[in-house]
Amino acid sequence: MENNNLNVIIATDCGSTTTKAILIEKKGDTYRQTFRGEAPTTVEAPFEDVTKGVLNAITEVEELSGRKLLDGEKIIIPSNGNTGADTYVSTSSAGGGLQMMVAGAVKAMTGESAQRCALGAGAIVMDVLASNDGRADYEKIERIRQLRPDMILLSGGTDGGTITHVVELGQFIKAADPKPRLGASYKLPIIYAGNNKARDQIKDLLGDNMALIISDNIRPSLEHENLMPARHKIHDIFLEHVMQQAPGYPKLMAMVSAPIMPTPAAVGAMTQKFAKANNYNVLAVDIGGATTDVFSVFSEIFNRTVSANLGMSYSISNVMAEAGLANILRWLPFDIDEQDLRNRLKNKMIRPTTIPQTVESLQVEHAVAREALRLAFEQHKALAVGLKGVQQERSISDAFEQSESGQTLINLMSLNYIIGSGGILAHSPRRTQSMMLMMDAYQPEGITSIAVDSIFMMPHLGVLSQINDKAALDVFYKDCLVRIGTCVAPKGLARENENIMEWNVVEDSGKKHSGILRFGEIIRIPMEGNAKLTANPVRGFDLGEGSGNKISRKVEGGTVGIVLDGRGRPFNLPKNHSKRIESLNKWYKAMDMYPA
Amino acid sequence: MAHAYTPGLKAISCARITKNRLLPIPGKVLVEKGKEVSALDIVAETDLPGKVYPMNIANRLGITPDEVKGFMLKLPGDKIKKGEVIAENKPFIKWFKTAIESPVTGTVDAMSEITGQVLLRATPKVLALKAYVKGKVIDVQPDFGVTVESEGTFIQGIFGIGGETNGEIALAVESPDEELLPEDIKPEHKGKILIGGQHAGIATIKKAIEVGVNAIIVGGIHDKDLRKILGYDIGVAVTGTEKIGITIVVTEGFGMIPMAEYTYKLLVARKGEQASVSGATQIRAGVMRPEIIIPGYPKDSNVCKKEEGRGWIEPGDIVRIIREPHFGIIGKVHSLPSELTKVLSESKVRVLTVELAGGEKIVVPRANVEIVEK
Numbered sequence: 001m002e003n004n005n006l007n008v009i010i011a012t013d014c015g016s017t018t019t020k021a022i023l024i025e026k027k028g029d030t031y032r033q034t035f036r037g038e039a040p041t042t043v044e045a046p047f048e049d050v051t052k053g054v055l056n057a058i059t060e061v062e063e064l065s066g067r068k069l070l071d072g073e074k075i076i077i078p079s080n081g082n083t084g085a086d087t088y089v090s091t092s093s094a095g096g097g098l099q100m101m102v103a104g105a106v107k108a109m110t111g112e113s114a115q116r117c118a119l120g121a122g123a124i125v126m127d128v129l130a131s132n133d134g135r136a137d138y139e140k141i142e143r144i145r146q147l148r149p150d151m152i153l154l155s156g157g158t159d160g161g162t163i164t165h166v167v168e169l170g171q172f173i174k175a176a177d178p179k180p181r182l183g184a185s186y187k188l189p190i191i192y193a194g195n196n197k198a199r200d201q202i203k204d205l206l207g208d209n210m211a212l213i214i215s216d217n218i219r220p221s222l223e224h225e226n227l228m229p230a231r232h233k234i235h236d237i238f239l240e241h242v243m244q245q246a247p248g249y250p251k252l253m254a255m256v257s258a259p260i261m262p263t264p265a266a267v268g269a270m271t272q273k274f275a276k277a278n279n280y281n282v283l284a285v286d287i288g289g290a291t292t293d294v295f296s297v298f299s300e301i302f303n304r305t306v307s308a309n310l311g312m313s314y315s316i317s318n319v320m321a322e323a324g325l326a327n328i329l330r331w332l333p334f335d336i337d338e339q340d341l342r343n344r345l346k347n348k349m350i351r352p353t354t355i356p357q358t359v360e361s362l363q364v365e366h367a368v369a370r371e372a373l374r375l376a377f378e379q380h381k382a383l384a385v386g387l388k389g390v391q392q393e394r395s396i397s398d399a400f401e402q403s404e405s406g407q408t409l410i411n412l413m414s415l416n417y418i419i420g421s422g423g424i425l426a427h428s429p430r431r432t433q434s435m436m437l438m439m440d441a442y443q444p445e446g447i448t449s450i451a452v453d454s455i456f457m458m459p460h461l462g463v464l465s466q467i468n469d470k471a472a473l474d475v476f477y478k479d480c481l482v483r484i485g486t487c488v489a490p491k492g493l494a495r496e497n498e499n500i501m502e503w504n505v506v507e508d509s510g511k512k513h514s515g516i517l518r519f520g521e522i523i524r525i526p527m528e529g530n531a532k533l534t535a536n537p538v539r540g541f542d543l544g545e546g547s548g549n550k551i552s553r554k555v556e557g558g559t560v561g562i563v564l565d566g567r568g569r570p571f572n573l574p575k576n577h578s579k580r581i582e583s584l585n586k587w588y589k590a591m592d593m594y595p596a
Numbered sequence: 597m598a599h600a601y602t603p604g605l606k607a608i609s610c611a612r613i614t615k616n617r618l619l620p621i622p623g624k625v626l627v628e629k630g631k632e633v634s635a636l637d638i639v640a641e642t643d644l645p646g647k648v649y650p651m652n653i654a655n656r657l658g659i660t661p662d663e664v665k666g667f668m669l670k671l672p673g674d675k676i677k678k679g680e681v682i683a684e685n686k687p688f689i690k691w692f693k694t695a696i697e698s699p700v701t702g703t704v705d706a707m708s709e710i711t712g713q714v715l716l717r718a719t720p721k722v723l724a725l726k727a728y729v730k731g732k733v734i735d736v737q738p739d740f741g742v743t744v745e746s747e748g749t750f751i752q753g754i755f756g757i758g759g760e761t762n763g764e765i766a767l768a769v770e771s772p773d774e775e776l777l778p779e780d781i782k783p784e785h786k787g788k789i790l791i792g793g794q795h796a797g798i799a800t801i802k803k804a805i806e807v808g809v810n811a812i813i814v815g816g817i818h819d820k821d822l823r824k825i826l827g828y829d830i831g832v833a834v835t836g837t838e839k840i841g842i843t844i845v846v847t848e849g850f851g852m853i854p855m856a857e858y859t860y861k862l863l864v865a866r867k868g869e870q871a872s873v874s875g876a877t878q879i880r881a882g883v884m885r886p887e888i889i890i891p892g893y894p895k896d897s898n899v900c901k902k903e904e905g906r907g908w909i910e911p912g913d914i915v916r917i918i919r920e921p922h923f924g925i926i927g928k929v930h931s932l933p934s935e936l937t938k939v940l941s942e943s944k945v946r947v948l949t950v951e952l953a954g955g956e957k958i959v960v961p962r963a964n965v966e967i968v969e970k
Contacts, residue, residue, distance in 0.1 A: 141650070172650070309832055321831045350849060
């Protein structure tokens, strides 16, 4: 549905607390984001109408741009001179986003496929039910009863295979009789995307009490995963059932020129466009107050996970609970009493809008952020895997590698780009802080560019890309991505201060830098533009061309520049307390992370 | 005049409070509109469907799923008692007989000839919904519940654990900055709502549970004590269902923090009166804070203040700093500069200057203060 006759575009993202509007205008051949406005989201009482917040945000854009966009409560379409826009698009995560429960016969097989299907559609997965999930049957039924999802995805079995397990899951769902989260007046939607032979039995079981929608099997055979038909059904139901229950959404749906997308689905769409356009492997993260979303595209395979309780304010205590205090404390270059740290984090949880006033307080938040990013990435790696249970044909050489099915698709050496968004990454006082947080949490290997989405524009651009690819990509490159630099991290381990790499950087401007990287040190070369890097790692160290092999490549600078990370991979902090503090201080100083 | 919006917890001596009391599923409403109710009156009730117990009869009897029906002694819809035989095989030799007993009293819910699974459902449990606050029923939502309106003192805490409870207000300290110690808790505090000062430690909370105190209202607690009481770390602030034998309402935060004087005085003024308390806290969209409701107005009508506070700060207001490095300190707003100011962390934020008791003036981000009622 490509629409090339667009000169003025208005896009909104209706978040849980804030509705953000951006104006995009065509300047010559290029689209640019020109103005933005924001207003509180108005889904909850006393307004209970999402369009009020949308109109308020657009009014702010009107005031700033001088362009008349509204005629009363209507957006003026099409544009004419300094009036109106040619299209209006929107995403939404207001009211808690799309919440789903998924079920599959075997947890590691159809259970995981169902999870990937729902997450890729932009949902929060409340629970994964499976015949072998370790819970007793009555516990499964109790759990379904307690949840109030927006919809359920039921899968299980390959086409033509046994139907017993998936029918049993259907029986449990029927017995539990779960109620929809929004409004008790409509039937809970359930998508059946399992063994095609069990469709009649599922219809008999669930057809009367629930809004049953049949889709193609997400796992028609063990070797094949087919997620898109069920994902489309999820989006249809999101618009037809769930959104219809949310306050003001029927009105909003009538205003937009393209279907409303769940915010994470739009971010996923933009991540995929960027990866495809550049033939990159990409990792994108959005760390919020309550949740952390991770998106990846590796070898053209897209995955998304959401860590529902890892975040920097509402969920900050949960980061402590999951990571453990020791893992947070290890990033701090000073001693802090355990009771004091616990109380500080809990006080942030109960008063989530407070901000760090001192450097020490900021460093505590940065320590927590590293752990939240790391844990969310661990969860992502566990789900972004090849299909499990697949018979593999092995050659003699494969047999030596002993690789199993279901290995993670995330390969840090082949990762080209990391994009960070969310307050702690996008609005840190110094960009070196954002870069260091991502380097410490993800430990990229080889050569990896790093950027931030400074005002979280990816949702708007993702939904826009559904109708105009060029507009979305133009704005993405020119206004959305803030390039902060490139991390060059040789993979390998050595003794402290051993020479591990000779390097040479020639900036596009002609300025030259060169030197030796020693194990355990970080060297930062500030530069805004691009440069040519030539690096010669010693044997035992790899930059992507194999151990000890020279590499020569064009690299991106940015607000931070090129960072040569000689801390080794896998990177381990010193175990000795004073050595750890000394090392942290040395690295933070090399990055110019904090005021002296 | 310059002013800044700020979050603040409600502490209102004379408030009109409405509470929706709704069943999770349809049931029967037991009171009509206009009726006066007390806190413990049941206003609505419903039968919560009983737990479901799946049993794979085919596997248990070693038969195929489509044979199950022929071996069942009880069929869907039939009532069953715990221990009653619901299915059995018919071997030639009776020693090989297998009889399957029901693990529950209730009914047979469903039977599948595809999976061989039989679902048993326990007898429904009656859910009786109390009024929770003394007041008048002003609205009835048929089949679901009522809205109760009450006039009285309304105080919100910042964080709580434990569900709804009621009791008489009793004092265990003499000032808001006194620590509530185990020896302060006496046998006569059983069933009471106990007002502490700046802090309650693990030993104090354990003693209160042992004595049978219904709720503790206190300025602060330590997170490590909370973990010890619950046996786990609270990850996200969604509470109210903890079953620890007591409800705790924290009015100020984590640490040793004196209870705000205004809050303390409101509670002291109502000593000996009945209160409704809930520890339920939810800090996400649709914020819910723990609360103390004391029906009726204070006897001293001079302390009766009906406005909720204006919701923003002006010079001269008393504020509490709610983040390090001055956490817990109370001061007076001196000025509200409009320009963005770079603080020590190098963030550029809107700030205010606060004058402390000794006359010293400090700069604090506006996001890091909350207004204190006078």
